[in-house]
Amino acid sequence: MTPSATLSYLLNYELLGKGVLRVQRWRDERKLRAHHGKPDDPLNPPLVRTARMKELMSRHYLEGRYANGVKKVAWVTSGAPIEVLRALDFVLIYPENHAALCGARKKAVDLSVEAENAGYSRDICSYARTDIGAMLSGRTPVGRLPKPDLLVACTNICQTVLYWYRVLAAHFDVPLIVIDTPFLYQAASDHQVAFVKQQLEEAIPVIERVAGRSLSWRRLRGVAERSKTAAELWLEIMDRARNRPAPMTAFDGFINMGPIVDLRGEPETIVFYRELLAELDARIKKGVGAIKRERKRVLWDNLPIWHQIGHLSRTLGRRGVNVVVSTYTYAWGELAPMMDASRPLDTAARVYLHPILNRSTGDKLRTMEKMVKDFALDGVILHSDRSCKPYSLGQIDQRDRLVHERGVPALLLEADHNDPRAYAVEQGDARLEAFMEMMESAN
Amino acid sequence: MPEPIALPSRREAIARARARGQRVAAVLPIHAPRALLTACNVHSVEVWGPPGVDPEIGASHFQAYTCAIVRNATSFLLAGHLDDHDAVLIPHTCDAMQGMASVLVDFVRPKMPVLTLYLPRGRRASDETYLVAELRRLGRDLTALSGVAPTDEALHAALDREAAADDAVAGLWRDRAGLALSDRAFFTLLRTREFLDAEAFVEVARTAPRGERKQRGIPVMLSGIAPEPMEIFDALDEAGAHVVADDLAGVSRRIYPRVEEPDPFRRLARSLLGAAPDPTLGQPIPERVAMVRRRMEESGARGIVVYNPKFCEPELFYLPLLAKGLAEAGLPLLHVEHEMTESLGAQTRTRIEAFVETLRGAQ
Numbered sequence: 154m155t156p157s158a159t160l161s162y163l164l165n166y167e168l169l170g171k172g173v174l175r176v177q178r179w180r181d182e183r184k185l186r187a188h189h190g191k192p193d194d195p196l197n198p199p200l201v202r203t204a205r206m207k208e209l210m211s212r213h214y215l216e217g218r219y220a221n222g223v224k225k226v227a228w229v230t231s232g233a234p235i236e237v238l239r240a241l242d243f244v245l246i247y248p249e250n251h252a253a254l255c256g257a258r259k260k261a262v263d264l265s266v267e268a269e270n271a272g273y274s275r276d277i278c279s280y281a282r283t284d285i286g287a288m289l290s291g292r293t294p295v296g297r298l299p300k301p302d303l304l305v306a307c308t309n310i311c312q313t314v315l316y317w318y319r320v321l322a323a324h325f326d327v328p329l330i331v332i333d334t335p336f337l338y339q340a341a342s343d344h345q346v347a348f349v350k351q352q353l354e355e356a357i358p359v360i361e362r363v364a365g366r367s368l369s370w371r372r373l374r375g376v377a378e379r380s381k382t383a384a385e386l387w388l389e390i391m392d393r394a395r396n397r398p399a400p401m402t403a404f405d406g407f408i409n410m411g412p413i414v415d416l417r418g419e420p421e422t423i424v425f426y427r428e429l430l431a432e433l434d435a436r437i438k439k440g441v442g443a444i445k446r447e448r449k450r451v452l453w454d455n456l457p458i459w460h461q462i463g464h465l466s467r468t469l470g471r472r473g474v475n476v477v478v479s480t481y482t483y484a485w486g487e488l489a490p491m492m493d494a495s496r497p498l499d500t501a502a503r504v505y506l507h508p509i510l511n512r513s514t515g516d517k518l519r520t521m522e523k524m525v526k527d528f529a530l531d532g533v534i535l536h537s538d539r540s541c542k543p544y545s546l547g548q549i550d551q552r553d554r555l556v557h558e559r560g561v562p563a564l565l566l567e568a569d570h571n572d573p574r575a576y577a578v579e580q581g582d583a584r585l586e587a588f589m590e591m592m593e594s595a596n
Numbered sequence: 597m598p599e600p601i602a603l604p605s606r607r608e609a610i611a612r613a614r615a616r617g618q619r620v621a622a623v624l625p626i627h628a629p630r631a632l633l634t635a636c637n638v639h640s641v642e643v644w645g646p647p648g649v650d651p652e653i654g655a656s657h658f659q660a661y662t663c664a665i666v667r668n669a670t671s672f673l674l675a676g677h678l679d680d681h682d683a684v685l686i687p688h689t690c691d692a693m694q695g696m697a698s699v700l701v702d703f704v705r706p707k708m709p710v711l712t713l714y715l716p717r718g719r720r721a722s723d724e725t726y727l728v729a730e731l732r733r734l735g736r737d738l739t740a741l742s743g744v745a746p747t748d749e750a751l752h753a754a755l756d757r758e759a760a761a762d763d764a765v766a767g768l769w770r771d772r773a774g775l776a777l778s779d780r781a782f783f784t785l786l787r788t789r790e791f792l793d794a795e796a797f798v799e800v801a802r803t804a805p806r807g808e809r810k811q812r813g814i815p816v817m818l819s820g821i822a823p824e825p826m827e828i829f830d831a832l833d834e835a836g837a838h839v840v841a842d843d844l845a846g847v848s849r850r851i852y853p854r855v856e857e858p859d860p861f862r863r864l865a866r867s868l869l870g871a872a873p874d875p876t877l878g879q880p881i882p883e884r885v886a887m888v889r890r891r892m893e894e895s896g897a898r899g900i901v902v903y904n905p906k907f908c909e910p911e912l913f914y915l916p917l918l919a920k921g922l923a924e925a926g927l928p929l930l931h932v933e934h935e936m937t938e939s940l941g942a943q944t945r946t947r948i949e950a951f952v953e954t955l956r957g958a959q
Binding site: 271272273274276277278281308311312313315316317319320322323329331333335336338342344345347348351352355513514515518537539542543545546547548549550554567 | 656658659662690694696697698699701703704714716717720721726881882909910913914915916917920
């Protein structure tokens with residue numbers, strides 16, 4: 154810890170930053186409350202609590218900006234078991250979330266080009282390209298990303314993160330902890346769970362060495378408890394979309410999922426999701442839906458197309474189509490019942506082995522079929538994401554089964570979650586139009 | 597035209613295995629425990645694509661951005677070319693291979709069982725413990741297929757034979773200058789390891805024609821997944837280059853270290869975990885750069901051609917830093933991506949010619 158870094162951290166983050174962001178949030182909330190929307194807008198006014206999410210995420214990146222020299226920093230994958238890191242006060246940076254943020258702010262292409270110029274192929278994941286571009290150029294819409302002291306990659310979302318983090322490890326010359334989660338073609342076996350647990354046990358001394366202090370198991374249990382509470386709340390929030398009209402869209406879910414990914418285990422995350430849940434309940438009570446005229450309800454499979462969220466929600470909304478839930482956002486809540494904070498490592502081994510992306514293609518189909526039933530859905534949009542092979546491979550058969558065996562209209566929409574160069578808007582709109590007609594004729 | 601050499605064919609290898617009473621498994625890339633299959637009385641025949649099939653059949657299950665090995669292998673299976681096999685084994689090599697295994701298990705459901713193997717991505721105590729358990733689990737699946745449980749003695753013996761075959765691959769490279777084979781013929785011979793049992797391969801290696809090496813020119817190393825289509829050797833020959841070393845996933849990356857260990861499953865696990873640094877195993881990039889550089893320097897290779905099917909993400913992630921590390925040692929790299937078809941394409945040939953010309957100019 155250096156005195157100048159500490160001073161800068163206290164001044165810019167603790168004193169000024171937090172205060173400015175709080176004031177900004179009050180302003181945003183006031184604006185959102187006063188927002189009645191345009192008459193021709195198919196969407197109802199956005200959720201007011203989104204302002205709170207923006208404050209939390211901005212604060213998170215602001216702390217990261219001034220963290221080097223004050224706190225230890227770990228860059229982690231979105232599916233990484235972070236509870237031990239959080240219990241040891243690491244500032245956690247999620248490159249995937251950062252890349253998504255760049256995508257949503259239309260900065261991803263410029264950064265990807267930086268990576269492509271350094272030899273990284275356009276055929277690798279666009280999140281990775283975006284972040285490698287940010288790493289090489291030092292450019293980011295969040296001001297500055299702190300250098301990591303430690304990297305943690307968990308393969309429960311893909312093998313891509315392993316290669317990507319090998320690149321980061323070579324660049325930053327810092328330790329990389331790999332938590333390797335065998336893919337579950339069938340139910341998890343004892344040796345698979347034991348493997349993940351043993352890796353977590355092996356990781357603790359490495360993390361303690363970087364942190365410069367020992368893990369408090371009492372603190373770890375506290376973090377695990379808060380992670381579970383937040384995941385339960387997130388699941389409740391997702392499940393509110395079972396109401397008709399649904400009080401939120403999957404696009405709202407994509408936007409508000411930042412804290413459950415990046416700030417899991419923090420008390421503020423629980424407060425935020427409790428407030429969001431209350432706002433949704435108020436909407437339900439008043440019969441207010443996320444879109445004005447909900448006629449058809451749809452499931453979204455795979456990551457969002459970050460650069461098209463606004464366009465897609467309005468294009469679909471104009472036809473009365475509400476994308477009420479997604480397999481992607483649901484993934485951060487569906488495992489909450491498996492969590493048991495009193496046995497943090499045993500639980501983590503099981504939970505982090507089971508994300509949807511680490512389960513078989515048949516299991517994903519069953520998950521989608523259950524969601525179609527539980528949420529009373531009229532169709533499924535499967536985003537065939539050329540940047541996310543583990544999520545996308547299997548979708549052709551999943552779509553065929555949904556259509557031919559379940560009679561559920563389903564569309565395979567070719568795109569890329571972060572690279573707009575791989576998505577043709579007009580062609581996509583035409584396919585969505587045909588899909589909406591298919592849904593109309595199905596009923 | 598490459599000179600003809602008498603080598604056993606896949607069909608002959610399968611027929612011989614059948615005659616010995618063995619079951620036959622089609623094995624997908626890359627790292628598979630051949631010794632375990634043998635000890636369970638299962639003969640392995642590898643499927644690296646292959647070229648020459650209609651990829652559109654596989655396209656009914658996999659998007660166009662899926663690697664050609666997965667699309668072609670699925671097409672090959674669906675077209676009935678694996679109908680005479682008793683099982684398909686798909687090691688977890690990458691996300692694409694994972695998707696293929698899962699789609700076959702859940703949706704395609706071929707008439708033969710689909711077996712899987714998850715290879716851990718580290719070399720820690722936990723990786724070894726896990727891999728031992730995973731190999732035992734696979735052993736049980738193979739026993740269910742063949743009715744033969746692997747005894748410790750049988751597995752040790754099979755491991756000894758595989759180690760001898762690995763030595764034979766290394767020996768062929770050591771003796772390369774004294775083998776009267778073009779590069780294409782030499783790699784055709786090396787690739788018989790994909791379908792021959794270990795003893796048969798050792799015999800093929802032992803009887804490889806000796807004499808004056810048939811190719812001269814700029815020495816290069818060949819890297820990538822598999823030399824498929826094998827026209828790459830003709831293109832290199834025509835450009836005035838010859839291959840003096842390889843870092844192919846299907847060849848030299850699978851020369852495993854010899855391990856002494858009383859428990860044969862642990863011995864097999866340690867051997868697999870000791871494989872040369874390979875992107876699909878997620879090993880550190882600096883280790884991989886150092887290994888490739890050392891082998892290029894030892895073999896006298898002046899440049900490296902990395903030959904990959906399109907969309908091979910593990911390879912693509914490692915390439916920029918590999919190229920940079922080698923460039924620092926004055927060793928240029930050419931990356932050639934190709935569709936797994938019969939023809940190499942004029943543009944690729946031109947790039948290879950230009951690359952070899954650059955190497956010649958730097959001489």
